[in-house]
Amino acid sequence: MLPTLGLLLVCQLIGEVIVRGIGLSIPGPVIGLTLLILILRLRPALAEQLRATITVILANLSLLFVPAGVGVIGNLEVLSEDWFALLVVLVLSTLLAMLAAVGTFIGVRRLTEGRSP
Amino acid sequence: MTDVANLWSYLSTSPLLWLTATVLAYLAADGVARRLDNNPLANPVILAVLMITPVLWFTQTEYATYFEGAQFIHFLLGPATIALALPLWDNRETIGQSVAPILLALLAGSVTAAGSAILLAQAFGLSTEVILSLAPKSTTAPVALGISEAVGGLPALTAVLVILTGIIGAVIVTPLMTVLRIKDWRARGFSVGLASHGIGTARAFQVNPTAGAYAGIAMALNALLTSIIVPVLVRWLI
Numbered sequence: 001m002l003p004t005l006g007l008l009l010v011c012q013l014i015g016e017v018i019v020r021g022i023g024l025s026i027p028g029p030v031i032g033l034t035l036l037i038l039i040l041r042l043r044p045a046l047a048e049q050l051r052a053t054i055t056v057i058l059a060n061l062s063l064l065f066v067p068a069g070v071g072v073i074g075n076l077e078v079l080s081e082d083w084f085a086l087l088v089v090l091v092l093s094t095l096l097a098m099l100a101a102v103g104t105f106i107g108v109r110r111l112t113e114g115r116s117p
Numbered sequence: 118m119t120d121v122a123n124l125w126s127y128l129s130t131s132p133l134l135w136l137t138a139t140v141l142a143y144l145a146a147d148g149v150a151r152r153l154d155n156n157p158l159a160n161p162v163i164l165a166v167l168m169i170t171p172v173l174w175f176t177q178t179e180y181a182t183y184f185e186g187a188q189f190i191h192f193l194l195g196p197a198t199i200a201l202a203l204p205l206w207d208n209r210e211t212i213g214q215s216v217a218p219i220l221l222a223l224l225a226g227s228v229t230a231a232g233s234a235i236l237l238a239q240a241f242g243l244s245t246e247v248i249l250s251l252a253p254k255s256t257t258a259p260v261a262l263g264i265s266e267a268v269g270g271l272p273a274l275t276a277v278l279v280i281l282t283g284i285i286g287a288v289i290v291t292p293l294m295t296v297l298r299i300k301d302w303r304a305r306g307f308s309v310g311l312a313s314h315g316i317g318t319a320r321a322f323q324v325n326p327t328a329g330a331y332a333g334i335a336m337a338l339n340a341l342l343t344s345i346i347v348p349v350l351v352r353w354l355i
Contacts, residue, residue, distance in 0.1 A: 029195045
């Protein structure tokens with residue numbers, strides 16, 4: 001568990017240093033994620049050593065959003081008198097984004113998989 | 118009585134109490150969600166938040182005090198994002214075969230997520246400042262806040278809209294995909310990760326590991342693309 005956590009933190013640290021050093025507008029962890037994929041590419045055997053801890057983290061990803069979720073409930077007044085319109089916009093726009101993504105994904109997959117035998 | 122008061126003044130100011138409360142509330146929420154077969158309405162984030170909020174209200178605890186304890190959990194969002202490297206690595210072969218669907222679905226989804234939010238908000242007559250805060254709502258919170266600030270939105274409003282978008286997507290994805298009869302876990306995961314970032318990705322991992330991996334890809338790629346697309350859409354549409 002600890003070696004895995006150590007490696008994740010090191011990747012995040014390097015990611016943050018790169019992002020802040022170059023002044024990129026993407027989050028440090030995204031760079032860290034890319035870095036870990038590169039590490040796995042160089043040392044594929046590492047995957048099995050990381051698996052136990054990472055499986056626990058990803059299976060409980062929802063836990064990590066609880067503090068932010070509590071903050072949102074306490075801060076709902078920023079929605080002010082627009083709250084109903086905002087809620088409708090969020091539901092419709094989320095629905096449309098999912099439809100656009102899933103429709104395109106399935107459509108393109110059928111086209112490209114149809115071409116190959 | 119003073120002993121109780123002393124004990125409370127210790128507990129209420131130490132991070133221990135709210136850290137413990139957050140973990141226990143999540144364990145209870147996760148237990149309820151499992152007992153209901155991970156029904157989309159029994160979302161563990163919503164359930165845990167609904168358990169903690171009344172306690173904070175009842176004990177008159179400020180969010181800042183709560184967050185002193187909860188920050189240790191919040192901090193793990195960074196390492197958890199990096200942990201997504203493993204499912205991506207596991208799925209590297211199928212990902213390699215679906216580069217075209219991934220990139221085109223990313224483009225279509227990302228433009229629709231931001232574009233539809235702007236157009237719908239205009240149709241509802243919302244103020245420009247609110248629309249600018251809304252545009253990056255499908256992106257993971259740290260990126261969304263940066264975009265909101267850059268285009269002139271209100272980051273505090275964006276933070277709330279991002280979390281609500283995550284919860285909405287996590288709740289509607291399963292019924293939506295069932296109605297559409299879409300059984301491809303890659304497509305299902307990708308669409309929820311794109312539209313609803315980390316909370317959607319958490320939902321995808323709850324349902325299927327392949328869906329989780331594709332949700333993670335969509336979330337990461339959408340974070341990159343939205344930061345390019347929103348400033349452009351804002352110039353065109355507003």
